[in-house]
Amino acid sequence: MSIEHSSPRQSRGKPRKSYRVEDEYSFLDEDEDGSAPFGKQTPSVQNGDDDDGDDFMPDAQEEEAEYEEEDEVVEEEEDSSEEHANSDESPAPTPKRNARDARNARVPQAVPTTPDVIPKRRYNDPRYKDMADNIPSPVIFKKGGGIKVRVVDTDTQLRTRGIPDFDKIGGHEPRLKNLFGPDVHHLRPVLESRDYWFPQETFPIRSYKKNKPDDAEVGSLRRSFFEAEGAREKENEVLKTWYANTGSHAFAKAQTTNKLTADEAKQYMITPGSDTMNVLAGPVNTPQVNTLARGAYMSIAKPFPGDQERRGWLFNLGSWVQDAQWATNEESSTQYLAVAIDQRPTSGDQPKPLEQPKAPAFNPTEPFPASIQIWSFEADDVGDLDASKEPQLELVICTDWGAPKHLRWCPVAATDMTEETKDAGSRPIVATAAGTVGIWSLDRPGTLRTPDATHHNPRPWFYQQLADTYILTVSSGWPSNPQFLSISTADGFARLFDLRSPNADTTASIRGRTLCLTQAWHEHTQSFVMPDEHYILRHTPIRRYYHNLYSMRLENSITRVATSPVHPGVLIGGVDGDIQASNPIMRITNYKIMPWQQKWFVHEWRGPIVRMPAKPTIGEDVTMTEVEPAEQPDGDTVPELQAGESADGTKKVPQEVLSQPLVRITEGYKAGQTGIAHSTSANATKRGNPEVGRSISIFEELTAITALAWNPNLKFGTWAVAGMASGLLRVEDVGI
Template sequence: MSARRSGRQRHAAKRYSIDAFEGLKDVLGSSDSDEDAPTQEGEESEDEYSLNGNEDIGNEEENELSLDEGSGDNASAEEHGEYDEGGDKYDDNDSIIGPDTYLTEKGRKSTHKAGKRRINRAQKGDYYHVRGISELKRHQGKDNRILYTYGGVDEDVIPFLMARDKWFNQVILPARKHDKYGTGGLAYSFYFTEKMREKELSLDTSGLRSALYSNQKQGSLSPSEALQYLPHPRFPHINFLFGSTRKPVFQNLAIYHSIPLASGWPQTEKADKTTPISKPKSKPGWLFNVGGKPQCINWLPNHNVSKQYLAVAIFTDAAPLDPQVARAFIPTVPSPASIQIWSFNLLEIEGEPRSFDDSVSPRLEAVICTDWGPIKEFQWCPTLRNVHGNEESIHLGILAGVWGDGKLRILNIDLPTRNQAPDTAPQNIHITSAAFESQAPESIFTCLTWLSYNHIAAGCANGSVAVWDLTATFSGYSRSWPSNPKPWFYQNLHDTFILKIESGYPSRPHLICTSSMDGFLRLTDIRSPTADSLFGGRNRLANICLSWQDITQSFISADDTYMLRMYPLRRFFSTLGAGRLDSNATSVATSLLHPGVLTACLDGTVIALNSLRKPIDLKSDVWQLVWFAHEYRPGKGAWTVKNDGVEPSAQENGRSPQNGSTMDTLPNPLVNGQQQPSFSRELLLGQPMCRITEGFKLETKHFSSGNTAARSKEGEIYTTIHELESAVTQVCWNPNPICGGWAAAAMGSGLVRVEDLAI
């Protein structure tokens, strides 16, 4: 009777060794020449073992285009059937100790080799763009950081090094003049060379200007006719406190009136009340009431004369629509809107940047009236040019804007000369038809940016971007402009609504950065948008603030973690932390003349910082300064709850209480130096009031994740909801070299603050 044979394949008994020093004696006793010696009979060489086990597998992997990042042992194990459909089952004689532990038989060296991966080479005619630089964290040297961030050629590195030498020691605010070593002061970005500036000044823009002017229809309105285009606030004045923190000054500012910032610090007396103490150094700046929530503000460029102009667009509610309709994606019905043009006089100082003339109050020079719905955004053409005025009018500039009807329009704005008496009423310019007017196909325009004096780009609600060449459009129509000129570039870059678009003007006008409701920032080169395009990191909240800083060659934006971040062109995929905020940002302002950055926040603060220090040294401290803080509170008893609903109280409607007040009255406020009637305390409590706080100290911010204790409670991070009127809606720097340190900030309460921040 024959013995029963086992069906299991016979294997040599394996011995598993976990002794770390086992075999060390054999290794020390062998020489380097032993590796090249022929193997003994009955033993297999490493090559023979490798060929028997992995040769076929390696050949198959070389013939495949795979992006698998794992090692070849997984592929070989799967091909030899070690995994079945029932799960990860192994042979009884196999054992696994760890992912990096290779089991070998006694006396045999490990022969495990990972399979080779074939490199996917580009075919002829295909174009691929790779990152080409390594991660920033692996190269902490300053030389490597500058190389990987700004490039290796002289045209890219030298301007940045020149900016470092000039502005690195600037802590936050710009200096009015440079020192004896040439550091500090105001100067154009070194990427915007003198040759480029001379080329811009030599361009003849008279043809474009005359074409816009000849095809634009406008007229003038009387003060009574212009009332429907002006804002209608609930109260004809704004009550606010400002000045010293210990002894704030109460002010009652009427609409279209202004007060100097220095009035918040009146003269005080010593303890003996005999010798007055001189008040602190005058604060060059103004506060004025525009009558409503500012939607957009912009300084007029190319005005290096005795006056500076600031344009302000007031937010107006559109006509009510069907609640079932997506309001942001459809055009609104025609409604009146306006843009206010304010003028500021300068001090006559030769040879240095000028400041405000406190002896002359700001004036509302003109009101641009339109009937195309509320103004979403407008921008003046930023290219350098020589402003030529005549006896009849002053050319303010070329204005492009997006209105509520979803159309993009370009206007030529000329201000007729008039009597310069202070009590002269503003001029009301009514524009009925624009020379350039374009409508997006089956969508609306949402934002815009200038690329040059004759190129303009706009974002759409469907995620597309359009670019027009104004010169080419005009040359194709010698007599008049087309009714709806088509752009030469129109491509879908996002999946949904584009909130903001910015160009790299003046040094990189071909690069545009877009922010969409999907949370992505996208950088695109319009010369090759398919190949040269990439996304930044995604945010949970959409970015409504975006600005290009030419000095650092970076786009600056804020994310949902209250961080102000820089997106360098060569490292757009990874950001640099520039500052830490206490709430969500609403606007970011950069300048072509210095590296200072202003950030407006929902909590009413405006943060100032120098963004040039962080790209140079990641370990440097981030110094920040709160320019001012704006707070708003509604009137006491603003809303009265009744059984049939909620209605405004008498105080919110601007009516005084019927019963006379017997409470004490506050000190008489001063408006432009004139004594005003007393206000009862009850009446003031029933009306809204603002408080402007300033005089904050410099502070350093840390970007660690544990820096959220200030807005956390019981381990949970919270977000504060502020009053809508408390927010600072817009900030901007003056682009003119003669006033490069001027800044403007618009507040939700209707106040606008302009100040010379140069030190």
């Protein structure tokens, strides 16, 4: 006798004849009596599925709960005669009795020997063990609590994320299709990006041509291959007209500005840092100490006599650099940089570090004077940073609502906007500590304040709870995918949303063990980049946001990451003051390739020498030399301070230098292939204890890199800026 399995779990694993919505979920259109409405025909569901109407797979936890519940209930089985099998009438409901009552009953229960139907959810019943072993279960529990549907036809398999897992067989081509899409228009941009920028290993190539992208040299600056060609130019006139007729007048009416004198502006530029900073830089064997006053700057070529190839400037802004961003200015040779630094209230008693009575991240501060500095830099005819023309402080925007922490320019200039980019320049996105996200449209009526309005509270067109905790970072997929929004939260997850349907189209990344304080959109690999707890830079592609791809690594925690829209180079900076650059395209397209990395420079800060464990003799100049220490538990070398002149005639360090903070900047590093995985054995040997393994290093707080950005303009894409917690800001043309 043939035995059929009527469990609803088995029916869900069967391939459907059609994936049309009206055929798949036509049971939703049935009337209460089970009949189909006029004009529609409900397909019959076989093998007893009419008692379980939904076709959604249960969670693993729910399935286990059902099995446990069945152990306490004994269900009487129906007679499996042909009359019942061929009857159109529904069988009467069978009463259920408690297991204890069933055991105490005097009348034995009749159990069929060869039933036509195996009871639902009774695979573990010993009476049907032999038959259940021969029937494949449609639900297979995978590692991690997920479920997998066993099907025969791979074209109709159910997929929880809409796309299949990575192909187990195949090589380069299946992997690219899994990451970027199965069609030619999906693969062509990434393959063109790979072939075009293969000469760029770390830093961007300086060459640039203003002609068509096809005429540009391979590896030079150009816009992304994922951006539709001609889209900017085709819609440029539309937004030009809007800004000239509406936008500029609306901004002028909504903003109230006053010009301040130098004395009036002093209170807006007060910083908690020191007035001067000593900087040790130059060749390794003959470094120089230069003193920078607050607000002063010097050329980065000054510590290198005879070397005029270095194009850049080093600023002392006096306090922690919160953010630094380049303005969009494609055609002009003058480039503008907005900088925000740490500023604090000038009135009232200020709590000491780590002694805040309340959590400052969740409590609003009282308004206080602060400012944003706008600096200008000049370029030569070919787009290189002109080191012969000094930078200028063009404008200081003074406010009374507190110090800004993050800056974002409009991604396109008013004269370069298109209809597509209008939504991304004119729609600011704000994320809050409560887990909500709000989006406003500047061109929407009622958004900008009118001059006669006293209390103005513009409503966002999008306001929704996207997380249950603090949102740390927010980034969009502009320019090719501005509809995608990525956020990182304090619970360790990063989440991707499609703003067109944020409730349905959303996914989460792999959970991290540390807070993700920085992320950026990498246009050339169609992925969001962010650090993880292993000091590695991970890529989360929009098609596989839940899958991590790794491309760069530092020796310590990553604090900042920066990407460029005109070349694939990525900059990352860490708590140890290390900044490195790499091109991740080769690594993402071919995971067997070992990526190249190169240090831009390393920034180190130390406090006054009197705070160090080894103190020099008071009142004498000293020379610092490294000697072999005594028996140390961690195996590290400790510098020993000795007074007097060394044997080789090294000059002494004056006391005025030792008594003040000092910054050391080292540069000129070679490129190398460091690899993604850390060397556990080498690291354990360095630490001195092979059984401990890798440890977490702690650095001075003011050593960290706190701001990174590439110049987004096509002609000046090799310009980079780095801000440090010590108050130093470095602007340099790093093109090669």
